[in-house]
Amino acid sequence: MTADKFRHLDIDDDKLTRLVEAALFIADKPVSVQTLKRELLIEYRVSNLRIRDIIKNIAAHYQGRGIELKKVASGYRFQTPSELSTDLAHLYKEKAPKYSRATLETLALIAYKQPITRSEIEDIRGVALSSQIIKTLMQRNWIKTVGHKEVPGRPVLYASTQEFLDYFSLTSLAQLPELMPLAELER
C-alpha cells in the first residue's frame, strides 16, 4: 500500500455511490476510474476494484430508466438509450450535423487503416481529398496526426482519437463493425 498522506478517510458504500454517481453526472466528458480515484476521491482510502464495483451497481440501478451508464473509450458517462432517440429528437430543434459521404469514407479509412497518409486515402477512394474534410475531422477531434511516414516527402500520418470512439459510444477500435469480408483484398 502506498503511504499517501491524503488517503486517510474511510468512506462507506452509500456515500461512495452518491459521490461517484454525482461525479459521473456533472462531468462534461467521460470519467475514468483513475480520474475518480485521483481527483474526486483523493481524501479517501478506496481501491480501483471497489470503484469499479460501485460503478457496476450504479449501471444496474439505471437499467430500464430514461438514462443509462455507458462505458466509452475514455471512461463512463450517462447518456440516453438509443431506443429513445426518436422521441427525444422532438426536444432538439437543431439537427445534429450531417456528414458527407466523402467525410465518412475518409473517417472510415483513417479508423480502419490507421496510420494512413493523405495520398493513401486518395489512392483507395480514387479521388483527391479536399483539405476541408481533414480540417473538419481535425476540428471535431476525431482524427489526429501521429507522425510522418518515412517515404519521400515524409507525409503526415493520420489516426483516430479517443473522442472519435466516445462520439460513437465505442470503447475501442475493435468494436467497430467488421469490414466486408473480401479474401482477395489481403494479398
Next chain:
Amino acid sequence: MTADKFRHLDIDDDKLTRLVEAALFIADKPVSVQTLKRELLIEYRVSNLRIRDIIKNIAAHYQGRGIELKKVASGYRFQTPSELSTDLAHLYKEKAPKYSRATLETLALIAYKQPITRSEIEDIRGVALSSQIIKTLMQRNWIKTVGHKEVPGRPVLYASTQEFLDYFSLTSLAQLPELMPLAELER
C-alpha cells in the same frame, strides 16, 4: 379536452417515466410541465396532472442518490445535493490568477525590508498599495503582522513567514539577495 390531431397515441407510465426522465437530463435549462407536454410529448395523449405525477415519482426515485430533482422557477432540473459540494469540489480545480507585478514587488519588499509598514512600501514603490495585495499575501500565509510602529497612527508592521521561506525553499532570508547577481545589487 382539446381536440388535438397530434395527440393520438397512448403511452404507458413506464415509457412516460423514461421519456420525462431523459428529457430532464438532457435539457440545457430547467424543463417545465408545459415544455414536456408541448415539445417532448407532442404525439401522446397525456394530461398535465399525469406529467406532474410522473415527475413526483422520478424525484422520489432519486432520494438519497448522487443527484436530486429540484423545482426551480422555470421548471425542473437535476442537480447535485448541496451536501456533496465539498467532496465534488475536488473535481473542479480553479487556478487562482497569476500575481501581479505589484503583488510580487510588495512581497519582495516585505521580505527584504521587514519589518515594514504599508506607507514605507508605498514610499519605495512610489504608488499607493491596494489592500487586496496585502490580503492576498496574508491569505497565502506568506506575510504576517509583527506589531505596530510607534509613530503617529501606529501603523502595522509586516514581516515574512516561515511558510514563505519554505515555499521558495530558502533556509533563511539571507539567501534571497545571494541568489541575485551581486553586480545588480551594488550598482
Next chain:
Amino acid sequence: MAEKAPVAQQNNGKSGVMLQQVLPFAVLHGEAIVEKPQDLFIPPDALEIILEMFEGPLDLLLYLIRKQKFDILDLPIAPITTQYMNYVELMKDSKLELAAEYLVMASILAEIKSRLLLPKQAVEEEEADPRAELVRKLQQYEVIKNAAENLDTIPRVERDVFIAKVKLADNFVAKVVDTDVDLTELLAALQGVIKRTQAYQHHHIQKEALSTRERMAKIMAILNDTKNPQNYCNFSDLFTLNEGKQGVVVTFLAILELIKESLITCIQTHVYGEIRIALPQS
C-alpha cells in the same frame, strides 16, 4: 407541364439530337439534356446532383457494375466502358466541371479494353489479367464505402444519443489552487524594487542588512507575541549562543536599528539589573 413547353422550344435550335416533341428530362445551364446513358438512372432535377451522387470514378463504376449485377471478378469491360464513357460525355457536354479522375479512369478503361482485344499470342509469358488492378481497386473501395455506410449507422452523440447534463448545487465552489510563483519572478520583482530604492533614496543595500532586517522582524514578533502580554523580553534572551559571534553581532545590530527607528525601547529597572527590551509605551 405548361411551363416546360417554352424551355423545350427554346432549346430546339441548340440541340440537334432533340426531336420537337421530346421533353428534356433535365435542363442544365439553359441547355436541355435529352439523352441519358443507358442503365444509368438520372434523377430528373439536375445533373449536378448526379455528379455529387458519386464519390469519384470508382464509385460510379461500382454503381454500374452493381446495377447490372455484373460479377466484379469477371468484369465485362466492354459494356462497362461504354456506359462509363456515356456518362463522362454527358458530363462534358453539360459543361460541368469534371474531376480529372474521371478522365484518367476513362483512359484506363480504354487501355484495358484495347489490351483485351489484342489477339492472344501463344502463351509465352503468363501475363496478368489487365483487369486485375482495376478489380482490386474496386473491391478495396467497396469495402471502405461499405464501412462508411456502417459507420453512419452507429448510434452517434447529438443524433441518436444525448448526454446527461446535471447542474452543480448552488452552494458549489470550485477548489482554488494557489498560484505558482517562481523564485525568479520574485527575484525580478526584487530587482525592480532595488532599482526604485536606489532611485528614490540612494540606499546602498548590502547583503548584511538583510539578515539584520530578518532579526529585527524576529524581535518584533517576539515582543508582539500574544503569549507575551507584557510585550517585553530580557535582552539576553534575544541572543542564541550557538549562532556564534556573527549571530550576536547581527542581533545587536538589529536591536540598535530597532531603537533608532523607535520600534523598541530598552528598560533597566535597577543598576546592573537585567536589561529589558520592550515595545514603546504609547
